[in-house]
Structure formats: C-alpha cells, structure tokens
Amino acid sequence: MQAKLTIDLNAICDNWRALDALSAQSVETGAVIKADAYGLGANIVGPALAAAGVKTFFVAQAEEGVVLRRAIGAGPRIFNFSGLMAGDQQALDEYNVIPVLNSVAQINAFKTGRCAVQFDSGMNRLGLEPAEVAKLTGKIAALGPELVISHLACADEPDHSMNTAQLAGFRAMSVDFPKTAKSLAATGGVLLGSDYHYDLTRPGIGLYGGLPFVGAKPVVVLDLPVIQVRDVLVGETVGYGNNWTAGKTTKIATVSGGYADGILRSSGSANLYADGVACPIVGRVSMDLITVDVSALKTVPPMLSLLNNVQTVDVLADHAGTIGYEILTGLGARYKCRYIGGS
Amino acid sequence: MQAKLTIDLNAICDNWRALDALSAQSVETGAVIKADAYGLGANIVGPALAAAGVKTFFVAQAEEGVVLRRAIGAGPRIFNFSGLMAGDQQALDEYNVIPVLNSVAQINAFKTGRCAVQFDSGMNRLGLEPAEVAKLTGKIAALGPELVISHLACADEPDHSMNTAQLAGFRAMSVDFPKTAKSLAATGGVLLGSDYHYDLTRPGIGLYGGLPFVGAKPVVVLDLPVIQVRDVLVGETVGYGNNWTAGKTTKIATVSGGYADGILRSSGSANLYADGVACPIVGRVSMDLITVDVSALKTVPPMLSLLNNVQTVDVLADHAGTIGYEILTGLGARYKCRYIGGS
Incomplete structure (x- = not known):
C-alpha cells in the first residue's frame, strides 16, 4: 500500500480565478506550471487550467514545454523561462x-x-x-517579442523597497517598447497591486495553495498508511540515533512515508493528523518510515494525514525550516495520486 | 537543455563487492534497492547488481517489488520491508x-x-x-520464514552502546529459530564486524557511495547547465530576498537546477565546480535556478558540476544540514540520466 496524494483541481482553478479577479479585466492572468506544476503534475493540472480559461502558460525548461504542449493541445501559449539553451531550438519549434x-x-x-x-x-x-537593453533596443524591437518580462526578488515582502525599485527599473527599461505587452508580477506581484500588473500576470505558488496568497484554497491532502502500532515503555527509544526517548508509555504508529517521498528530514517537529487530532512525529524521519505518537487516539485509523487544511504546505514548511514551494516541489514519486474536480 | 545526472553502475557494483568482501565467504551479501535504488533507478541498478552476483534484494513497498521484479526477472529473491499491508497480497503473490x-x-x-x-x-x-516473539514462537516457526531480520538504530556510530544492546537483543529473540537464516546488518552493521553479519547482510547506502562506508566509490556526477553569465557590480544584490550583496564586481552564472530538482534550499553554502575549481553558490537556491560566483574562472564552461568526486553526496549533505541518503533520494525527475558501466 502506498501513501495517497489527493490533488484538488477545483481548488487550483478557484485559486487562479481568485488571483485573476485581483487585476483589472484588461489584464490577462497566465499560469506558471514549471517544475511539473510545482510537483502536482503538469499533464493533469495544465489541461484543467486551460479548461478554466488560462491562455498563457510558463515553464522553466524546453523539455517541460514539450510535456505541457502534448497535454494541452495547440491552443494556449507556452513561454519557456530559460529561453533558448543549446539543443533547445528543435523542441521549441516543433512544440x-x-x-x-x-x-x-x-x-x-x-x-x-x-x-x-x-x-x-x-x-x-x-x-x-539595463545597459544591454539600451544598446540592443533596435534589435529587440526587430525581433517583435510578444512579451517583455521581469521578475521581482522581494514580492513576498510588500514593504520592501526593492519592489518599487524594480518597478521603476522595469518601467525605465521598457519605455522604448510602448506597443509590446509587458509582465512583471508573479503571485506576490499580483498582491502588490495594479501598478505591478501590466498586461499579463503569471501566478505560480498561489495557484497551488501557497503563501504569499493568504486567501488560497489548500490544494493537496497527503495520507500516509499505518504499517504497525506498538506501545513503547518509559525509557525506550525510537528511531535512528535513539533520538527520542519515551517519558511515559506511548503508543507509536510507524507509517509508510519518509524523506525519499519528499517529507524533509528536517520536518520532525510536524504532526500527523487523524480526524483533526494532532499526533506528533517522534524520532527521526527516515527514508521510508515515520514514527508518530498516536497516544491521543482511541483507535488508530488506516491512514494518518501529513498535509491537510490544518497542516498546509506552509505550516509543514515552517516545521521543516523552508517554504511551501519546496514542500510542494519535493513531493515524491511513490505516492498514489488521485485528482479530484476539474472539468 | 536539462541538467545531466551520470550514474556509475560499475562503482555501485564495486561498492557491493567491497562490502561483500568484508564478511566471510559463508555470509550472503544482499542489496537494498528501496526508494528507487536510493533515487538512482531500481530498474537499471537492479539488473546491474543482479549481473554482479546479487541474489537477494530488499525494497520498502510491495509496489517497488513489482517494478524490481519486472526489471530483474525471475531469479533473485525480493523481500519487502513493509511486509503485508492491506491490498498488497495480490502483487506480492503475482510478482x-x-x-x-x-x-x-x-x-x-x-x-x-x-x-x-x-x-x-x-x-x-x-x-x-520480544514478548510477542516469545508468545508466537510456534506460530512463527510454522510459517517457515526464509529469514528473520532486525535493524540497527545507531550503526553509523560504532561505539554506541545501542549496537551491542541490539545485538544481544536479536540473539536472544532468535535463539528459538536455530535453523532459520538471520540478518541484522545494513551498511553500518557490515562495518561493525563479523558478530553483526549473521547469514545475510543487506547494504544500501554503501552501494550508492555514501557514508558510513568511508571506502565507497562515488557513484553520481551532477552537471548543471549555465543559462547566463553577468557581471554584478558592488552593492548589487542577487536572488530572492536580496540575500547576497556583491562586495566587489563579481561574475555571476545562473545555472539550470534548483530545489525542484532536489537541490535542497538549505544547501546555499555549497559550491559548483568547473574542472576542480570551486565556485560558491551566492543568493538563495530557487526552484529552477541557482546563482554562482564564477569570478575565479577564466572561461565559464557550458556546465558546472554540483556532485562529483570532490563534492560528494556527503559533502553536499553537510552543506545542507542533512545526510547523504537524503541528497540521493531527493534527486529529482528533471535530470537527463546517463548510466555508465554495468555488464
């Protein structure tokens, strides 16, 4: 039995609509679907978003563009952030x-x-x-780009002076391209307000339920199956390095899932949940297994959940000392994926 | 262009032979190939190890056993560590x-x-x-198990008192099964000496070049393609959160690869290498991109290496605050994999 990853396509599409509603009618809202749709499966998420109305997608590599094009068909635009690297030309042209x-x-x-x-x-x-743009203005104009873009470094900190500095910089650099569509905002930029929206926004993390989009609907639920339950007596240790010692008789469940599944080894302070009851991880997260204190449960269900509406990707990220983006993109290959919703 | 992961099957097989040579002729040396052969591809690594002489493999989930059986054919034994979970029976039987x-x-x-x-x-x-074994001795004997096993919690610390305690515990628990083959040692246990070897050892991490097997041959090389090179002037910042500021004019290469590829976000103190020259990562590791100070290079090659014989999985793990196992099993899906060696 494998752990079960449930991905809510309706939530992704709702998040896209909610972000789209934050910019003016005249602003197009694209979708960033790089890194296999932030780990959630570009070949499924892409068509769902296309059906919801996305007309412009962004990927990070030419190879991702090929996968996405095969999934969504000929209609929508796909832009590749890494541009044109050696060996990319044929795939870019063909797809x-x-x-x-x-x-x-x-x-x-x-x-x-x-x-x-x-x-x-x-x-x-x-x-x-900027100096390169100034020097190449004619050449760039002659290429007839469909879009000029830039990317914000500190958009998740609304008061950071870098935001206005980059806005001013982008404005200055793009002044010689008055008729070319422009794009500056990812999720954070959408939330910074209309000055940042230009002609097209390109949210990524917000679609997948992550901060800085506070209003995002959670998208993933991750349930780990229980392999075994035992009582551990006072003074006994659990896991590698004898990292945890029972202070009282404790009921320990060993669940299937570990850092090989992208559950970071540093996330040992997180909980697993049974019907809303938090059960703390005890001992080290190992490659395929996690040990959990289930003493609070009257009966131990067949599965305990690691990601849910309480312990979201951002909450788990806090436990692991990272950001929700890394939790999502780290989700491993051993999960049984179930998609719900979508058109 | 994608990053290139090179996996040396000869090194894996040599590591297996070296670990096999540490136990007596009468001791069988198996191979642990769970978590997709620690991230390196069980469908390729399995057949290579079988050709090198491995007759017994271990996986963590029934589903992994199915993949491995399809790859190695009918000969070798495959044991599943998670045993028999709900829904496993049919796959276990069939494969x-x-x-x-x-x-x-x-x-x-x-x-x-x-x-x-x-x-x-x-x-x-x-x-x-122990109490369960005592109670079920007859029932267990009647099952006729091919193997009784246990697992060491602290084998990578040779002087830890837990090792001798677990050895004594396993000895006591298995005394009523004199004719059943026994196994206690993973890589760490192999290194602890012959008391721990019993009838079958089951190394994992050592095969893949990781500690605690100090003599292991490195198995993986990871090369990341350079997308762009720029000069960054004094006072300019690089990457998310303006995390790094240039103290002098610095040549920065942006390479394709990031935490979505399993290059942990916490590994920002690591280096990339060009022909043995260390080039420090600067700024935050982002999802698909890493920025590197390549000022030390006269010419920037098309690729820089993150994993090699100098910066091994364990050295990179030190930078990231984890262990080599997590580096290996985290290696992502966007690499172009190239296998060298093998029979």
Whole structure:
C-alpha cells in the first residue's frame, strides 16, 4: 500500500480565478506550471487550467514545454523561462514553445520566430541588464517579442523597497517598447497591486495553495498508511540515533512515508493528523518510515494525514525550516495520486 | 537543455563487492534497492547488481517489488520491508515478492507462502517485540520464514552502546529459530564486524557511495547547465530576498537546477565546480535556478558540476544540514540520466 496524494483541481482553478479577479479585466492572468506544476503534475493540472480559461502558460525548461504542449493541445501559449539553451531550438519549434530570451548570447543565438525577452530589473538572475537593453533596443524591437518580462526578488515582502525599485527599473527599461505587452508580477506581484500588473500576470505558488496568497484554497491532502502500532515503555527509544526517548508509555504508529517521498528530514517537529487530532512525529524521519505518537487516539485509523487544511504546505514548511514551494516541489514519486474536480 | 545526472553502475557494483568482501565467504551479501535504488533507478541498478552476483534484494513497498521484479526477472529473491499491508497480497503473490512480516497483525493477516519476519531489537520502528516473539514462537516457526531480520538504530556510530544492546537483543529473540537464516546488518552493521553479519547482510547506502562506508566509490556526477553569465557590480544584490550583496564586481552564472530538482534550499553554502575549481553558490537556491560566483574562472564552461568526486553526496549533505541518503533520494525527475558501466 502506498501513501495517497489527493490533488484538488477545483481548488487550483478557484485559486487562479481568485488571483485573476485581483487585476483589472484588461489584464490577462497566465499560469506558471514549471517544475511539473510545482510537483502536482503538469499533464493533469495544465489541461484543467486551460479548461478554466488560462491562455498563457510558463515553464522553466524546453523539455517541460514539450510535456505541457502534448497535454494541452495547440491552443494556449507556452513561454519557456530559460529561453533558448543549446539543443533547445528543435523542441521549441516543433512544440510551439516560445523562448523568453534572457541574455545577449541568447538573442544572438535566436534566429527567428515567436519570442519574449526578459529584462533584469535588479534580481541579477535571468534577463538583460539595463545597459544591454539600451544598446540592443533596435534589435529587440526587430525581433517583435510578444512579451517583455521581469521578475521581482522581494514580492513576498510588500514593504520592501526593492519592489518599487524594480518597478521603476522595469518601467525605465521598457519605455522604448510602448506597443509590446509587458509582465512583471508573479503571485506576490499580483498582491502588490495594479501598478505591478501590466498586461499579463503569471501566478505560480498561489495557484497551488501557497503563501504569499493568504486567501488560497489548500490544494493537496497527503495520507500516509499505518504499517504497525506498538506501545513503547518509559525509557525506550525510537528511531535512528535513539533520538527520542519515551517519558511515559506511548503508543507509536510507524507509517509508510519518509524523506525519499519528499517529507524533509528536517520536518520532525510536524504532526500527523487523524480526524483533526494532532499526533506528533517522534524520532527521526527516515527514508521510508515515520514514527508518530498516536497516544491521543482511541483507535488508530488506516491512514494518518501529513498535509491537510490544518497542516498546509506552509505550516509543514515552517516545521521543516523552508517554504511551501519546496514542500510542494519535493513531493515524491511513490505516492498514489488521485485528482479530484476539474472539468 | 536539462541538467545531466551520470550514474556509475560499475562503482555501485564495486561498492557491493567491497562490502561483500568484508564478511566471510559463508555470509550472503544482499542489496537494498528501496526508494528507487536510493533515487538512482531500481530498474537499471537492479539488473546491474543482479549481473554482479546479487541474489537477494530488499525494497520498502510491495509496489517497488513489482517494478524490481519486472526489471530483474525471475531469479533473485525480493523481500519487502513493509511486509503485508492491506491490498498488497495480490502483487506480492503475482510478482513473487516476499513480505517481511512486522507485527502480530501482519502475521495474522498472512495466509501462506514465502515470508520473512522482523524482530524489533530496540529501534521501535518495525518488527515484533520480544514478548510477542516469545508468545508466537510456534506460530512463527510454522510459517517457515526464509529469514528473520532486525535493524540497527545507531550503526553509523560504532561505539554506541545501542549496537551491542541490539545485538544481544536479536540473539536472544532468535535463539528459538536455530535453523532459520538471520540478518541484522545494513551498511553500518557490515562495518561493525563479523558478530553483526549473521547469514545475510543487506547494504544500501554503501552501494550508492555514501557514508558510513568511508571506502565507497562515488557513484553520481551532477552537471548543471549555465543559462547566463553577468557581471554584478558592488552593492548589487542577487536572488530572492536580496540575500547576497556583491562586495566587489563579481561574475555571476545562473545555472539550470534548483530545489525542484532536489537541490535542497538549505544547501546555499555549497559550491559548483568547473574542472576542480570551486565556485560558491551566492543568493538563495530557487526552484529552477541557482546563482554562482564564477569570478575565479577564466572561461565559464557550458556546465558546472554540483556532485562529483570532490563534492560528494556527503559533502553536499553537510552543506545542507542533512545526510547523504537524503541528497540521493531527493534527486529529482528533471535530470537527463546517463548510466555508465554495468555488464
């Protein structure tokens, strides 16, 4: 028996609609579906979002664009954030995936066709520097990009001065491209308000139920099957390194699931849940197994849940010392996936 | 272009032979290949190890047993550590996967056929308690298990008193099964010496190049493609949260790879390597991208390596605050895998 990952396609589509409603009617809301739709399966999530009305998708690699195109068919646009790397051209052409050209080298390597261009407004990760844009204005205009984009480094901190600095930077860099559609905002940028929305927003994490979109509906439930239950006596230890010692007789359930399933080894302070009752993890999270104090339960159900509407990806991330994004994208390959909802 | 993960099947087989050589001729050396061969692909690693002479494999779930059986054919034995969970029986029977029965409930649910039994010698994770074994001696004997096993909680700490305590516990629990083959040692146990070897050892991590097997040959090389290179000026910041600020003009490469590929977000103190030259990660590891200070390089190669013979899985694990096991099993699905060696 495998652990069960339930993915709510209706919640994803509702989150997209809710984010779409935060920008003006004239602003298109795309969907970022890179990293296999943040770990939830681009080949299923993509068609669901397309059916909900998404007309523009973003992926991180040409190979992801191919998978997505096969899933969603010929209609929607797919932009590839990493642009045009060596060996990408054929796949991009064949599957109509639009490169987001990031550097002078990528622009020079690009022959012709549909494209977008990324400007670096200060994150120094991907995109052309202001001086490069100034120098190449004519060449960029001649390419006829469908979109110029930039990306915010601190959008999850609304008061960070970097946001307004990047907004001003993007405005200055794009002033010579008045007729080209522009995009600056991911989920955090959508929440920063209309100055950041431009022509197209591109939410990612918010679709999948994660912060900084506080109003997001949770999307995933993860249930781990119980293999065995035992009583552990005072002074006995549990797990690797004798990391936990029973202070009183404790009922311990061993569940199937571990860090090989993306349940981070650092998440040992989290709980598993049975009908809303929190059962703390005890001992180290191991590769395939987790041990849980189920003393609070009268009867131990066949499965305990690690992700649910109480312990969301962000709550679990807090326990693990990371962010909800890493919890989602780390979800492993051994789960039995069940999708609910969708059209 | 995708990152490239190179997996050395010869190194895996050499590690198995080296661990096999540490126990007497009469001791069989099995191979633990759970969690998709610790993230390296059980369908490829399994046949390579079988060709090298492995006759007994261990997996963590019935479903993994099915995948492995399909890959290695009818010959070798496959034991399933999680035993017999609800819904497992048919797959176990059909694919000749032998359950390791862990609890009274599993023993009661088991009808007939090949089996093993796990005794808990103190880890309190999986296996029968001493009192349960005493009570069920006749029933267990009647099942005719091919193997009784237990698992060490602290084998990577050779001087830990838990090792001798578990050895004594296992000895006492198995005294009534004199003719049944016994197994106690995983990689750590193999290194603890012959008292721990019994009839069959079952190394896992050591096969894949990880500690505590200090003599293991590294098995994986991971190369990340460079998307873009830029100069970052004094005072400029890089990455999310403006986490890193340039103290001098710095050449930054943005490479394709991130926490969605299992490169833990907490591994930001690690390096990438170009021909042995260490290039420190700067800024936050993001979902699909990592930014690296390549100022030390005269020319930036098309790829930089994250895992190699210098920065092994254990060195990277130290940077990330975890263990090599989690690095290996976290390796993501977006890599282009290349296997070298094998028969």
